[in-house]
Amino acid sequence: MSLRVLYACSEVFPLLKTGGLADVSAGLPPALAAQGADVRLLLPAFPSIVAGVVPEGPSLLVPSGDTVGLPHGLGPQPGTVNGPTPWLQRGYIEASGLPVWLLHAPGLYDRPGNPYQDASGKPWPDAAEQFAWLGWAAALLGTGLDSGWVPDVVHGHDWHTGLAFAYLHRLVAAGHRRPAGVFTVHNLAYQGVFGPQVRERLGLPDELFHLHGLEFHGQVSFMKAGLQFADAITTVSPTYAREITGAEQGCGLDGVLRERRDRLHGILNGVDDAVWDPANDALVQPDFSADDLRGKAAAKARLQQRLGLQVLPDALLFCVVSRLTEQKGLHLLPGVVDELVRRGGQLAVLGAGDPLIEQALQHAAQRHPGAVGLHIGYDEGLAHTVIAGSDVILVPSRFEPCGLTQLYGLRYGTLPLVRAVGGLVDTVTDSSLENIDDGRASGFVFHELTEDDLLAALRRAFALRRREADWRAVQRHAMSLRFDWARAATDTLKVYALARADATGTASA
Structure with missing residues (x-):
């Protein structure tokens, strides 16, 4: 019998993406399935996810924490949803065929905009309830809520699923x-920390709230x-796995x-060749490869035209495809643009991202028309255009659990500067x-989070570009x-x- 895996997460590409987690959720489950695992995703029923899922079969009610047969008071309480009991609808993602459970919870997921933040950029006030129900559903499926498919492994991703393991423990x-x-853990910096008042609503008993449980400085930490x-x-x-055992990260x-x-365990993320492959990328035509880079030259000209840059084939074109935040090291960028x-x-x-970084880059674009092009926002198609058409991709992060854009850069011959x-x-x-001589060089690496160290790496990029071979x-x-x-699978x-x-x-413990 195949290994049954319940893969619980909050987003999946192409239905919902706010970061790299969505790409992982799109790439890892099919790879696990290709190696014999029977994988089903558990996803919250955000509108864009619902729109991309074909329902099939009957639904399942998710019993709340006051249900007979469950430990008394464990799990989200009935009053934490604005309507009937949450339920699970089985289906599959239309674009990929991946089987899923969708968790419907009235008032928690069926809302417009960002799944994690309201229109003002603040976390939704019921975020604890949103993701407690996701964890509770994962725990109940893990213990046999669906008698026809009982997982051997519950695999949860980031803080949104952290409570699944506390509920399973009880x-x-x-x-x-x-x-x-x-x-x-995709990013330890985002932890899902809430005030102690959520304990009663989420059915988190005293046996869980202690130093070796989910108590964190008097609060509840889902992570x-x-x-x-x-x-x-x-x-x-692997490196991030070591880094997070130290105080700095x-x-x-x-x-x-x-x-x-x-x-x-540290396991590197992968790149989905069905999405990121310069030889077969519908968003980048004509295609190109390491042996024939004519298509990359065309992509560069197209990018320069798209962002209002001068069409100069020999100009060394750097790019950024990222959240504009200090975590990504991009507070350094305005200081090196000139x-x-x-x-x-x-x-x-x-x-x-950060309004101050956005504003500083807008000023740089005004100072250097034709040399600095800026698109505030995110567009998946434009991301392919930018990465394919650039020479160097900048990823100067303060910390970076894995990073995907540098992997895309490598794939497209856009050398990462990291x-x-x-x-x-x-x-x-x-x-x-010595690395060039050994044939191992693939980009540019700097160490200190300073403008001087970033500039030194930029100068190395210019120097290498002058040596064509x-x-x-x-x-x-x-x-x-x-x-x-x-x-990775x-x-x-x-x-x-x-x-x-x-x-x-x-x-039996």
Whole structure:
């Protein structure tokens, strides 16, 4: 019988995407299925997700925390939804065929706009209830709510699913079936921390609210719940797995992670070749490859025209495709733009975020018409155009659990310029003389989060570009690298096996 995996997450490309989590949710489950796993997604019924799912079969009610047969008071209470009891609708994603459970909860998901923030950019006031119900549904499915399909593994992603593992802990203690629990941290900085007053509404008993539970400085941390109660923890690169056990990037949870270091695994994300492949990208025509880069030259000209840049084939064109935040290191960018342009470079920016960074880049575009192009917002098609048409992609992050845009850059021969953190240092090798000589160079790496260090890396990019043969050699090597979901799936299945062995060995605990 196939390994049954319940894959719980809050978004999936192309139905709903606010960041890299959606790309992972689109790429990893099919890769797991290709290796024999029976994977079903559990998703909240946000409008754009509902629109892309074809329903099939009967629905299932999700019993609330006052239901007979469940531990008294455990789980979200009836008053936490504005209407009837939440329910699960089975279906499949029309674009990919991935099987899903959609969690419908009146008043919690069926609302316009961003799934996590209201129109003013503040978290929805009922965010704790939104994702407590998601965790509760995952826990109940894990213990057998659907008798026709009972998962061997519950795999939750980021803080939105953290309570699943706390609820599972209490359900198992009350005699319910125990699946293996695997929790993936995509970004430890976002933790889902709420005031202690949510405990009663969410059915979080005193037995869970302590230092070795989900209590975090007197508050409730959904992230900590996942870290404490899952059988295994994964994160999205080996270096980030090490970094988060230290104080600088542990975000206050490094002590927990050090205690559970033996359960912590770093698995690099992959790139979906069906979406990001310059030889078969419908959004980038004509296509191109490492052996024939004429299409990339055309993509560069098209990008320059699209963003109002001068059409100069030899200008070194840098790009940014990112949230414009300090976490991404982009507070440094306005301070180096003038020097970048003075050296004959151009800059294309696609993103949105910190208003001060946006404003500074807008001023730079005004100072340097034809050399700095800016598109505030996000557009998936334009992202392909920007990455395909640029020469260098900038990812100067303060911290970066894995990063995907540098992987897209490698694939498209757009050399990544990155800071030596997290998945960036795991995937990009600096174009030092010895690395070029060894044939290992694939981009530019700097270390200190300063304008001076960023400028030094920019100067190395300009220097390499003047050496045509070396530039082409680095570009060809970058395009030959493969970070695929098949490898990530193989590593994930190994973690599932470890988690299942642990769950089986301690089922009576």
